[in-house]
Amino acid sequence: MQTRKKNSSPIGRPRGFDADEALERAMLVFWEHGYEGAGTARLTSAMGISTTSMYAAFGNKEDLFRKVLERYTEGPSAYMARALEEPTALGVATAILAGTVRTTTRPAQPHGCLGVQGALSTSDAGQEVRDLLVAWRNDGHSCVRERFQRALDEGDLPPGTDPGLLARYVTTFGYGLAVQAASGVGRDELQELADAALRNWPVVRGTPTA
The missing domain is CATH 1.10.357.10 (Tetracycline Repressor, domain 2)
Structure with missing residues (x-):
């Protein structure tokens, strides 16, 4: 029977970007342009990541906004x-x-x-x-x-x-x-x-x- 090792990480490429910095940049985009005006292309360009990376790290646009609002509050x-x-x-x-x-x-x-x-x-x-x-x-x-x-x-x-x-x-x-x-x-x-x-x-x- 195969057992999972504790603290094992999923196999895959490292994230390759600073998630905290990317979230900060996303906050500035939403802050300046509002939710509607902050299109995915504008967000990913400011964050310096691909759309795939954005979804993988933060979820969809609404999920990202929720995280941004938490950051703004704190x-x-x-x-x-x-x-x-x-x-x-x-x-x-x-x-x-x-x-x-x-x-x-x-x-x-x-x-x-x-x-x-x-x-x-x-x-x-x-x-x-x-x-x-x-x-x-x-x-x-x-x-x-x-x-x-x-x-x-x-x-x-x-x-x-x-x-x-x-x-x-x-x-x-x-x-x-x-x-x-x-x-x-x-x-x-x-x-x-x-x-x-x-x-x-x-x-x-x-x-x-x-």
């Missing part, structure tokens, strides 16, 4: 998770909007937000990608809402504050900043808009303001 969009660790609700909101402005206007990266513009104009075939990005944005809102609920429970927000509405305000404004960045609005102007959006932040009575 990389360029990681400011969101860091912002939630700020000690106050206002600090959280400030960090979210400042992070949005920074990330969407970096000279070496496409402007705008992959999670907002990735599937703005897709055909019916891209419905699953649109649904994926809706879920991604809703997850971000839920995380902010939970953080603001904690702030309310701890007395950092005034009684009667609606954490869900406040979270929707911050995240919607952040996505709006991203759209403006993609349209060419500069970093300084976007930061001024972010600052203006937080001037009427709800404060607890008796709490000194800056």
Whole structure:
């Protein structure tokens, strides 16, 4: 009876390319052109691999996009998770909007937000990608809402504050900043808009303001 050796690898040619680097390049293509605009030829050209290699390493285009979105969340969009660790609700909101402005206007990266513009104009075939990005944005809102609920429970927000509405305000404004960045609005102007959006932040009575 033939037995399989432990830790044996399938016989075949080595991959021959840096999968991490290829995924990074794919992220930039999706970020700049959106899901629909990122054709297979454009993706494989940027990644420096063949279509066969792309499918073997990452799956089809939708599978690749899912991996790219994970990379984007853990990389360029990681400011969101860091912002939630700020000690106050206002600090959280400030960090979210400042992070949005920074990330969407970096000279070496496409402007705008992959999670907002990735599937703005897709055909019916891209419905699953649109649904994926809706879920991604809703997850971000839920995380902010939970953080603001904690702030309310701890007395950092005034009684009667609606954490869900406040979270929707911050995240919607952040996505709006991203759209403006993609349209060419500069970093300084976007930061001024972010600052203006937080001037009427709800404060607890008796709490000194800056």
